[in-house]
Amino acid sequence: MTSTSALGSRRALTQDRVINWLFLSFLALSLLVGFLLLGALLVDVFRKGVGELSWSFLTNPPSSLPSRAGARPAILGTIYMMILLVVLTVPLGVGTAIYLEEYANKNRWYNRWLEINIQNLAGVPSIVYGILGLAFLVRGLGLGRVLLAGALILTLLVLPTVIVAAREALRAVPDSIRQGAFALGASQWQVVSRQVLPAAIPGIATGAILALARAIGETAPLLMVGALAFIAFNPTILGDFTALPIQIFQWISRPQEEFRHKAAAAIIVLLALLLVMNAFAVWIRNRYERRW
Amino acid sequence: MTARRRWELTLVALFALLATVAVIAASCGGDEGGIGGRVEIDGSSTVAPLTTLAAEEFQIVHPSARITVGISGTGGGFERFCAGETDFSDASRPIKDEEVELCADHGVEFIEFAVATDALTVVVNPDNDWVDCLTVEQLGTIWAPESESTIENWADVDPSFPDEALTLAGPGTDSGTFDYFTDVVNGDEGASRADYTASEDDNVIVQAVQGATGGAGYFGFSYFVQNPDALKAVSVDGGSGCVAPSIETALSGDYAPLARPLFVYANVESFNEEVVREFMRFYLESAPEIAEVALFVPLSQVQQADALSTFETAVSSVTPPPAAATS
Numbered sequence: 001m002t003s004t005s006a007l008g009s010r011r012a013l014t015q016d017r018v019i020n021w022l023f024l025s026f027l028a029l030s031l032l033v034g035f036l037l038l039g040a041l042l043v044d045v046f047r048k049g050v051g052e053l054s055w056s057f058l059t060n061p062p063s064s065l066p067s068r069a070g071a072r073p074a075i076l077g078t079i080y081m082m083i084l085l086v087v088l089t090v091p092l093g094v095g096t097a098i099y100l101e102e103y104a105n106k107n108r109w110y111n112r113w114l115e116i117n118i119q120n121l122a123g124v125p126s127i128v129y130g131i132l133g134l135a136f137l138v139r140g141l142g143l144g145r146v147l148l149a150g151a152l153i154l155t156l157l158v159l160p161t162v163i164v165a166a167r168e169a170l171r172a173v174p175d176s177i178r179q180g181a182f183a184l185g186a187s188q189w190q191v192v193s194r195q196v197l198p199a200a201i202p203g204i205a206t207g208a209i210l211a212l213a214r215a216i217g218e219t220a221p222l223l224m225v226g227a228l229a230f231i232a233f234n235p236t237i238l239g240d241f242t243a244l245p246i247q248i249f250q251w252i253s254r255p256q257e258e259f260r261h262k263a264a265a266a267i268i269v270l271l272a273l274l275l276v277m278n279a280f281a282v283w284i285r286n287r288y289e290r291r292w
Numbered sequence: 293m294t295a296r297r298r299w300e301l302t303l304v305a306l307f308a309l310l311a312t313v314a315v316i317a318a319s320c321g322g323d324e325g326g327i328g329g330r331v332e333i334d335g336s337s338t339v340a341p342l343t344t345l346a347a348e349e350f351q352i353v354h355p356s357a358r359i360t361v362g363i364s365g366t367g368g369g370f371e372r373f374c375a376g377e378t379d380f381s382d383a384s385r386p387i388k389d390e391e392v393e394l395c396a397d398h399g400v401e402f403i404e405f406a407v408a409t410d411a412l413t414v415v416v417n418p419d420n421d422w423v424d425c426l427t428v429e430q431l432g433t434i435w436a437p438e439s440e441s442t443i444e445n446w447a448d449v450d451p452s453f454p455d456e457a458l459t460l461a462g463p464g465t466d467s468g469t470f471d472y473f474t475d476v477v478n479g480d481e482g483a484s485r486a487d488y489t490a491s492e493d494d495n496v497i498v499q500a501v502q503g504a505t506g507g508a509g510y511f512g513f514s515y516f517v518q519n520p521d522a523l524k525a526v527s528v529d530g531g532s533g534c535v536a537p538s539i540e541t542a543l544s545g546d547y548a549p550l551a552r553p554l555f556v557y558a559n560v561e562s563f564n565e566e567v568v569r570e571f572m573r574f575y576l577e578s579a580p581e582i583a584e585v586a587l588f589v590p591l592s593q594v595q596q597a598d599a600l601s602t603f604e605t606a607v608s609s610v611t612p613p614p615a616a617a618t619s
Binding site: 061063064065226228229230231232233239240250252253254255256257 | 332334337340341343344345347348351358359360361362363364492493494495514515517518519585586587
């Protein structure tokens with residue numbers, strides 16, 4: 001009797017081990033797929049683009065002649081867009097999240113309605129925001145095809161993501177912190193501004209910057225508001241503009257092989273900008289991280 | 293702790309650098325000199341390389357001019373042009389009646405200028421050894437709306453052709469190239485079979501034709517010039533023998549009917565602005581050189597002289613001739 005049960009448990013043990021091994025190899029495979037794709041992309045882009053990267057590539061305006069084409073207006077357009085996006089999305093997104101998490105009474109129908117809508121907005125395809133922007137901002141408000149219009153559209157696009165991320169971060173702050181502060185006589189505003197918000201900053205920053213990084217790579221909504229243009233001068237907030245993803249799109253569709261190399265170089269620049277943003281997110285997270 | 297401190301400093305420095313670059317670039321880019329002002333252009337992606345080159349060269353001489361060249365397609369360009377949003381519209385086909393009406397509704401008065409010629413090129417796979425020349429009728433057989441799901445093999449086009457599947461690629465319906473080709477080949481603008489690989493990106497057409505032995509497609513001449521080994525251009529017989537597409541045959545008019553003029557439409561009212569006027573003059577005066585560099589067929593001297601005289605007449609009608617121009 002005892003011998004068979006010992007055998008049975010040994011069999012169960014090997015079975016466990018096999019399952020464990022299968023599961024681990026599945027995880028490794030998932031990881032590998034992502035890494036291989038990214039690796040292939042990077043190798044391809046760097047092979048084509050590194051030779052094109054030069055000071056003149058960064059400072060020259062685009063051109064019909066590959067020999068003198070650069071990406072200055074597009075790079076500046078993307079940097080301006082990044083700055084505007086941070087200024088526009090972070091206060092709006094964090095504000096909304098604070099209201100929904102800290103102030104809103106979840107039993108009221110309008111608060112529930114707000115929540116559902118925000119979650120739905122996060123799933124709307126980006127081109128729809130582009131059309132919305134074209135109809136309401138560019139034509140309706142008469143803003144024109146300007147950088148600000150593009151930035152506002154991208155703001156709308158990433159706002160739901162930022163709100164959701166910020167809410168998660170606020171929710172992760174232990175309730176004992178709030179209650180402790182209230183017990184010491186702090187007002188709601190004092191609790192939020194001095195305890196909850198500082199504690200949530202790492203999460204908010206990570207979420208916001210990942211969302212912004214996505215927005216910077218968006219092409220479709222910007223096409224709708226006229227970023228698909230040849231611009232040899234520096235963009236301004238209320239002037240015509242172009243951005244790196246659009247410049248890449250434009251170069252790739254040119255007949256000359258050299259332009260495809262320019263596109264690869266522009267992709268490297270865009271990746272570098274994204275890397276800077278992500279590094280900033282990591283820094284903020286490390287700087288403000290607290291443990292309880 | 294010190295490692296972290298250094299890490300922080302590096303990042304702060306990186307951001308400061310980014311901000312400085314932006315500020316410096318913004319300030320040093322504010323070039324001054326020459327005629328200033330804004331010129332807004334939109335329209336065909338086929339004509340854009342020409343207009344872009346003109347804009348570039350013009351801005352080298354007049355650094356404070358700001359010229360935007362959008363690429364919304366011929367139709368999209370006219371939509372904005374007729375709403376009065378743009379000064380010029382690039383077009384790879386003549387303006388349509390409904391677009392003329394749209395312009396009239398908004399009180400936009402325009403003039404048409406030919407700036408170059410393009411030879412629409414019919415291409416087949418380089419391994420295709422049975423086709424060197426196609427008549428316009430044969431092209432019609434291949435591309436007609438009725439041919440959809442009936443002409444699917446080269447043998448269906450002509451019994452002397454081998455039994456090889458016909459794989460077609462061409463520009464999409466928004467393109468002026470599509471409008472022009474269907475008009476000439478199928479006798480009706482926009483009439484085409486729909487079961488082909490349609491793309492506004494001509495590189496996609498190149499790849500599609502390259503990928504199948506029985507592949508065929510059409511696009512502007514410059515794409516063929518850039519991919520001469522990847523594809524084989526077919527001569528076209530418009531009734532007076534086979535003519536291969538080339539700059540010479542398009543210029544002489546022998547490459548009929550697929551040589552097409554490329555246009556820039558100008559809003560007459562915009563000629564009130566010096567920068568618009570001077571840009572157009574510059575564009576027309578240098579049109580032949582621009583066309584050559586951008587791999588298009590240049591205007592003949594007669595065509596260029598015609599365009600310039602049309603331009604001068606239009607300018608003199610909107611601006612009083614003396615004083616103003618010299619000040």
